[in-house]
Amino acid sequence: MDERLSETSSFPRTVEWKDNKVVMIDQTKLPNELVFVKYDDFNQVADAIRTLVVRGAPAIGVSGAFGLALAVLQSKTTTKDELISDLEKARKILFETRPTAVNLAWGLEKIMKIAKSGNSVEQIKDLVISTAKKMADEDIEINKTMGKNGSVLFDDNDTIMTHCNAGALATVAYGTALGVIRATRESGKNIKIIATETRPVQQGSRLTAFELKHDGFDVSLIPDTAVGYSMANGLVDKVIVGADRIVKTGHVFNKIGTYQVATMAKQHGIPFYVAAPLSTFDMKSDAKDVIIEMRKGSEVTGIGDKKTAPDGIKVINPAFDMTPPELISGIITEKGVAKPPYEESIKKLFEAN
Numbered sequence: 249m250d251e252r253l254s255e256t257s258s259f260p261r262t263v264e265w266k267d268n269k270v271v272m273i274d275q276t277k278l279p280n281e282l283v284f285v286k287y288d289d290f291n292q293v294a295d296a297i298r299t300l301v302v303r304g305a306p307a308i309g310v311s312g313a314f315g316l317a318l319a320v321l322q323s324k325t326t327t328k329d330e331l332i333s334d335l336e337k338a339r340k341i342l343f344e345t346r347p348t349a350v351n352l353a354w355g356l357e358k359i360m361k362i363a364k365s366g367n368s369v370e371q372i373k374d375l376v377i378s379t380a381k382k383m384a385d386e387d388i389e390i391n392k393t394m395g396k397n398g399s400v401l402f403d404d405n406d407t408i409m410t411h412c413n414a415g416a417l418a419t420v421a422y423g424t425a426l427g428v429i430r431a432t433r434e435s436g437k438n439i440k441i442i443a444t445e446t447r448p449v450q451q452g453s454r455l456t457a458f459e460l461k462h463d464g465f466d467v468s469l470i471p472d473t474a475v476g477y478s479m480a481n482g483l484v485d486k487v488i489v490g491a492d493r494i495v496k497t498g499h500v501f502n503k504i505g506t507y508q509v510a511t512m513a514k515q516h517g518i519p520f521y522v523a524a525p526l527s528t529f530d531m532k533s534d535a536k537d538v539i540i541e542m543r544k545g546s547e548v549t550g551i552g553d554k555k556t557a558p559d560g561i562k563v564i565n566p567a568f569d570m571t572p573p574e575l576i577s578g579i580i581t582e583k584g585v586a587k588p589p590y591e592e593s594i595k596k597l598f599e600a601n
């Protein structure tokens with residue numbers, strides 16, 4: 249492990265704005281090295297999102313906003329209309345990087361709206377940069393509030409299963425599902441965690457196991473194939489995961505394998521919770537219209553640089569799946585916990601907003 253990692257008492261921000269540059273943890277290097285990358289071009293941010301240097305719905309939402317903040321600085325125009333047109337081009341490139349997590353579109357739209365409200369080039373630049381920075385700060389506050397709201401659902405001595413990484417590394421800091429886990433511990437409860445490995449990209453073993461172990465949690469790693477075993481043998485009290493997109497009916501899109509975990513939890517009568525901020529909700533789309541990102545086959549035909557499948561094999565590699573509302577015990581947000589029937593409870597969360 250990189251020396252600097254063991255010296256880091258709490259997690260540095262996953263993504264931040266420093267000296268007119270975007271600084272990110274390169275998550276492809278974890279858990280072996282803590283490497284920070286620095287970008288001054290929105291195209292580099294787009295590449296970082298595409299190649300999973302930064303990943304996790306809220307983290308890519310804020311990264312998209314920071315990408316546009318770089319774009320205003322890169323633009324050499326002196327007119328408002330041309331600046332908006334430059335921003336629009338950057339927005340399109342950033343938007344097309346990953347299709348499933350709705351936070352990316354949310355972050356980009358929020359910045360475009362504020363940019364259009366500006367009267368001069370200078371004012372637009374200031375507004376865009378200050379709004380993107382504010383979004384990063386608010387992400388942490390939202391996660392902490394969500395954590396408190398969710399912590400009451402967990403009991404002393406619970407063992408909680410989580411899938412993928414919905415932690416500090418998937419947000420600016422603190423996390424959504426792992427934020428609830430952090431808040432549960434902060435409320436004085438003793439908890440244990442089971443993290444699934446999350447093939448093929450291994451966000452569970454590379455990121456969640458690393459993040460929780462770093463912060464002193466009692467965490468055990470299991471292969472994805474041991475979810476049924478763990479539940480059938482009484483090793484799991486509750487499950488919590490994050491989300492990339494939640495539609496108004498309560499259908500949850502999250503990392504591939506979430507649906508299997510939720511189905512198995514139902515089979516064993518284990519409560520299955522989802523934690524996500526309101527920026528992860530897509531109140532316009534129907535579940536059937538949500539695009540599931542298909543990623544390259546090499547993620548499946550090898551582990552790291554090692555080839556683990558025959559040359560030329562056909563691969564199906566969806567990055568996300570959909571968990572239907574009947575498998576979900578509650579959706580934890582910064583505005584409270586939505587319970588079934590979700591169409592009604594989700595609507596209420598937005599009305600309270």
Ligand code: MRU
Pocket residue numbers: 303304305306349411412413414415418419423424425451489490491492502503504567
């Ligand atoms: O492909 P990834 O690593 O971006 O997928 C991440 C997930 O599916 C997370 O569970 C989700 O974004 C919630 S993060 C708070």
